[in-house]
């Protein structure tokens with residue numbers, strides 16, 4: 577009995593070690609000569625997926641910020657596909673309403689100050705880096721030209737000015 581318990585504990589530890597705990601998206605401008613650049617770090621926590629970072633070189637004001645389906649930034653960011661939407665949900669705000677009632681990748685807006693820099697942070701409940709039903713490793717973060725106004729179908733945020741692939745760090 578005790579032996580079985582030890583074995584299952586060891587298996588749980590091995591599983592935890594295998595699952596990646598953090599990832600980084602290096603965000604670059606999608607247009608040639610763009611000044612957009614930054615990093616966003618994703619960390620798995622007990623409360624969900626935490627993200628924190630800084631992006632600079634942006635026009636001052638609000639910019640829609642989403643996780644898009646594919647980890648590809650070509651064709652002015654269009655290769656990243658649509659908002660990550662594993663539940664066929666309407667567009668919304670996953671940080672406020674949860675990743676089942678909005679596209680799981682709907683992270684709202686980031687705000688660039690006059691100097692063009694935006695601090696990015698939040699925790700997305702019930703989202704993971706990898707594994708489970710909603711995971712983001714290998715997808716892309718996109719910074720939009722305009723503010724997300726949360727209208728359907730995609731928040732009317734315009735072009736994709738910044739893009740970065742969410743890459744798991746070893």
Ligand code: CU
Nearest residue numbers: 641642718720
């Ligand atoms: Cu987007």
Ligand code: ZN
Nearest residue numbers: 659667679682
């Ligand atoms: Zn959306």
